[in-house]
Amino acid sequence: MVLGIAAVSLAVFELPVQAKPNKTIPVEVIVDFGPAGKPGVQKQVEVSKGSTPKDAVSTILPILTGVACCDTREIISIDGVSVNPAENQWWICQLNGSKKVSPQKTQLKAGDVVQWAYITDVQ
Amino acid sequence: MGLYYRRSVILLFVLVLECVDIGSSVWGASLRGTIRISSPYPTPETIPIKKEFHHCGASQVSQKLIIGPDGEVQNVVVSLIGEFKTEENRGLTPILAQRGCQFLPHVLLVPQNHPFLITNEDPMAHDVRAFSGSKMLIRFEMDAGDAPVEKKFAETGPIVIRCGLHKWMHAFIISAEHPYYTVTDERGEFQLTDLPVGQFQVKIWHEVLGETVHSVTLQEESFSRLDFTYTTVDQGKS
Numbered sequence A: 001m002v003l004g005i006a007a008v009s010l011a012v013f014e015l016p017v018q019a020k021p022n023k024t025i026p027v028e029v030i031v032d033f034g035p036a037g038k039p040g041v042q043k044q045v046e047v048s049k050g051s052t053p054k055d056a057v058s059t060i061l062p063i064l065t066g067v068a069c070c071d072t073r074e075i076i077s078i079d080g081v082s083v084n085p086a087e088n089q090w091w092i093c094q095l096n097g098s099k100k101v102s103p104q105k106t107q108l109k110a111g112d113v114v115q116w117a118y119i120t121d122v123q
Numbered sequence B: 001m002g003l004y005y006r007r008s009v010i011l012l013f014v015l016v017l018e019c020v021d022i023g024s025s026v027w028g029a030s031l032r033g034t035i036r037i038s039s040p041y042p043t044p045e046t047i048p049i050k051k052e053f054h055h056c057g058a059s060q061v062s063q064k065l066i067i068g069p070d071g072e073v074q075n076v077v078v079s080l081i082g083e084f085k086t087e088e089n090r091g092l093t094p095i096l097a098q099r100g101c102q103f104l105p106h107v108l109l110v111p112q113n114h115p116f117l118i119t120n121e122d123p124m125a126h127d128v129r130a131f132s133g134s135k136m137l138i139r140f141e142m143d144a145g146d147a148p149v150e151k152k153f154a155e156t157g158p159i160v161i162r163c164g165l166h167k168w169m170h171a172f173i174i175s176a177e178h179p180y181y182t183v184t185d186e187r188g189e190f191q192l193t194d195l196p197v198g199q200f201q202v203k204i205w206h207e208v209l210g211e212t213v214h215s216v217t218l219q220e221e222s223f224s225r226l227d228f229t230y231t232t233v234d235q236g237k238s
Helices: A003-019 A053-058 B002-026
Strands: A025-033 A041-048 A063-066 A075-076 A089-095 A114-121 B031-037 B047-048 B059-061 B079-083 B097-098 B102-104 B108-109 B116-120 B128-131 B135-142 B149-151 B157-163 B168-177 B182-185 B187-195 B196-205 B210-218 B223-225 B228-230
Touching: A025 A053, A025 B047, A041 A053, A053 A063, A053 A075, A053 A089, A075 A089, A075 A114, B031 B079, B031 B196, B031 B210, B079 B187, B102 B168, B108 B182, B135 B149, B168 B182, B182 B187, B210 B223, B210 B228
Parallel strands: A025 A114, B031 B223, B031 B228, B097 B116, B108 B168
Antiparallel strands: A025 A041, A063 A075, A089 A114, B031 B187, B047 B059, B079 B182, B079 B196, B097 B102, B116 B149, B128 B135, B128 B157, B157 B168, B196 B210
8 A cells, every 4th residue: 555655656657757758859059259359159059948049059159148128138258259339240140041030039940040140220 | 883783794604604615616626637659659540431422522631539640649538546526417418419421529528317418410311329338228219400319328338329321421529427538639638626625536538549547636726637648549440
């Protein structure tokens, strides 16, 4: 009887782990440092399902977040290259060549290409 | 008679105090100078305008580096380095205007924690953002005809002001922690008055040309002079 209860408890405890495996998807991440002059990075990485463009770049390079424009979760630095309001230099993100992406919210799909570019914005 | 005598003594005492006070403020140390750049002078940067050019013009000359005919540099910030007693009442409220798709003046001195006004004199909206380093401090939109907005900064140093709608628009507010700051005029000249006496370091800062520090000796009742010529320009900066 005691053995039976123990077995049921163990099964209940283990179930969530079996039901939610840590699935990953392949995406390509490109980082272009532009006027910062550092060599670019292009890597195929595996990210957890539900990851965002911001999550993806953080798997290959250190990032810092803060308020650059509109949101406290924005990237303000990638690999030590920070946004520079005095020089009008910012990090922008494209997903599969489109700027219609929320770096903090858009969930990536397998095969997506995430590009982060450091640009000087004059218009 | 005794009362009259006492009043005379008191009046004399007050006059002596006022003379001392006037003397220390008028005859304090002063510093003058001219900031230049060596030739050949950089060509002014022209920014083509691709939006709202009906009001902003087809192009604008960048305000980042304004050089006079003999190399005089405008908008250079000159300040004493050190901790100084600040005054409570600092007079008028500085104004940063948005006019003709530019922030004017391009460099505005504002005492730390002192209110200043931002106006919009253009017939269009602007999106004002202020940054200290890479950190955004404030952001607000101003429609055409909006009343001036009052702000103040607890931070010190150069604070970048930008318009999020017209990306070429930018200016600097220099949030000054003490009164001994000034900005060069169109002749590259500056003047600081009512300075303390002694040996000091003077910081010269320009947004493109950079920062340099010089030693000066400030003497009572005399003008000291500090002229400086920038010799290089980092053309990589835009």
